[in-house]
Amino acid sequence: MLIYSSFSLLAYFISQRYYAHYLILSLPALVIIMGVSLSDIAKSDFARVFISIWVILFSCAIATTKTGTILRGIKGYIALSTGQAPDTPTQISKEILKKINPNETIYVYAYHPILYYLTGVNLPTQYFFSEHHLSSVHAESLGFKSVDEMDHILSQSPRYIIAGSDPEKVEFGSASQLLNDVLKKNYKLKNTYEWPERSGQILLYERN
Known part of the structure; x- marks a missing residue:
């Protein structure tokens, strides 16, 4: 996983085309690495709560910046369900x-x-x-x-x-x-x- 994520990130930076969707290739490996790391770190209840709070806050921050995209997606699904x-x-x-x-x-x-x-x-x-x-x-x-x-x-x-x-x-x-x-x-x-x-x-x- 480390080798895969390293090479995918290296390819991203070498390309000099810094579009967010190019990072998708790295996400599966990075998520697995993060999950394994957190499982080792979060041995106590306090650590689990602390990490969970920061994950929630980080997710909310991302969602806030993408509110327009999320709303357009919801609107699109509603339109699709009504035949529009x-x-x-x-x-x-x-x-x-x-x-x-x-x-x-x-x-x-x-x-x-x-x-x-x-x-x-x-x-x-x-x-x-x-x-x-x-x-x-x-x-x-x-x-x-x-x-x-x-x-x-x-x-x-x-x-x-x-x-x-x-x-x-x-x-x-x-x-x-x-x-x-x-x-x-x-x-x-x-x-x-x-x-x-x-x-x-x-x-x-x-x-x-």
């Missing part, structure tokens, strides 16, 4: 599926790529995480320019474009500018959705 869309990606995909044809595609810009799965379309790019083809750092490391990949995507005339960030902000340089130009020329804003995690909006564009 449990989350924003599902809402968007349902609207897209009303009109899209099997041979058409969509493009997800700076938003959750699960929309490709929910709509069942063919991907317009092999880099379905938009950061991988929009970020110049990622694109150059993969051997292409982000604006060229954007041009390739737009050449397929996606029926819908879903933007988690307003292209007018030109967040990703020339790639964003190209997208913004095409949206103004060939697309109309069909709908907007709230994005609670980012306190922003998701923009749904439909081709003219």
